Amino acid sequence: MPIEILMPALSPTMKEGNLAKWIKKEGDEIAAGDVIAEIETDKATMEVEAVEEGILGKILVADGTENVAVNSAIALLLEEGEEKSALDDYKVESTKAEPEKEEEKTAEPTKTAEKSPKVEQNNTPENNSRIAASPLAKRIAANENVNLSNVSGTGPKGRIVKDDILSFLQSGASAVGIVRRNPQEYQEVKNSNVRKIIAKRLLESKQTVPHFYLSVDLNIDKLLEVRKALNDLANTDQNGKPSYKISVNDLIIKAVALALKAVPEANSSWTDESILLYNNVDVSVAVAVDGGLLTPIVKNADQKSIKDISAEMKTLAKKAKEGKLQPEEFQGGGFSISNLGMYGIDSFQAIVNPPQSCILAVGAGVEKPIIQNGEFAVATVLNATLSCDHRSVDGAVGAEFLQALKKLIQNPIAMLVQ
Secondary structure, eight states, rough: OOEEEOOOOSSOOOEEEEEEEEOTTTEEOOTTTOOOEEESSSOOOOEEEEOOEEEEEEEEETTEEEEETSSSEEOOOEEEOOOOGGTTTTOOOSSOTTTTTHHHHEEEEEEEHHHOOOOOOOOSSOOOGGSOHHHHHHHHHHHHOOOOOGSSSOOOGGOOOOHHHHHHTTTTTTTOOOOOSSOOOOOOOOOHHHHHHEEEEEEHHHHHSSSSEHHHHHHHHHHHHHHHHHHOOBOOOTTSSSSOOOHHHHHHHHHHHHHHHOGGSEEEESSSSSSEEEESSSSSEEETTTTEEEEEEEETGGGSOHHHHHHHHHHHHHHHHTTTTOOHHOOOOSSEEEEEGTOOOOOOOOOOOTSEEEEEEEEHHHHHEEEEEEEEEEEEEEEEEEEEEETTOOOHHHHHHHHHHHHHHHGGGGGOOO
């Protein structure tokens, strides 16, 4: 019985295409894998390969025919030894069904469960073109590096269809080391209201705020010594848990607050009518939460002890991650800190958080060689980059702020007497 050559689906969204021209003509011998025709889609002209072997008995769709439905018969192939007279009474059975539907109906469900796929041993199956399989099955097999000789077909005359490939993959029959492409190209994650607001504010900031950046390396060896000394003084409960644990970030918050007190021009906002200089030192600190970023505020940080800043920051961070922050706890602030040092980031540039004028990007403390008193030494160096709104903060003001911050960070004892 003649074999129908069907209009292939050359993309997942293809419903119809134009048969540009036939490469083979009636009476030509066809081998599996031979290019037999060219198909035009809305995106490209592509070659069509034969999936069966035989003789091209009859062309049903002529060159240049437009809008040929996917999965409709375009030619008839005579099997070896089959007479051309078999074409005379043959009625085309293919319909305009979706690709693979017809094959899926003929598949016997029990065969899928009975299959015993062999383990794939070749990373690049080179003989797939000679095996009877649907175009979609071949594309999936190529993407997943599956050798079709290891797959049992459940389609007409044992032809391999899409479900056979998927069953093979789900059975875990592919060998270790074979590259497998996920057929689902992406998954959609719905944007939360928090993420939408963050995106809107950051876009507005980068489009409307003229950013400039100042960077400084800070030797934090003494800061780490003070941190250790303060933590060693903490009382412990009966379980040995300390009453407090100060982090490097807590000390940076305190240092930033005192530097803002020394250089109040950095604690400001721009408006078209005037520059607002804040009378209170309220420091916003970026906290990563599910689906976004929040900046809870340590208010009047310049007046609080490092121990109190540490306790307050832990409470605010916990509330931020649980979604329990009150509006007044994260709205406002005159200056922001974004610390990615705990993620191993050496340095980066943050985006100004309007209406604030500055944000400090803090990297990780890294041991580096330095020159100290004319000799080489090793120190723990932290990079801090200040992003500024040039409308309200000039380069000189930004530099003065970083100088004040550097003095406090590298001489942390000064923070304990202010």
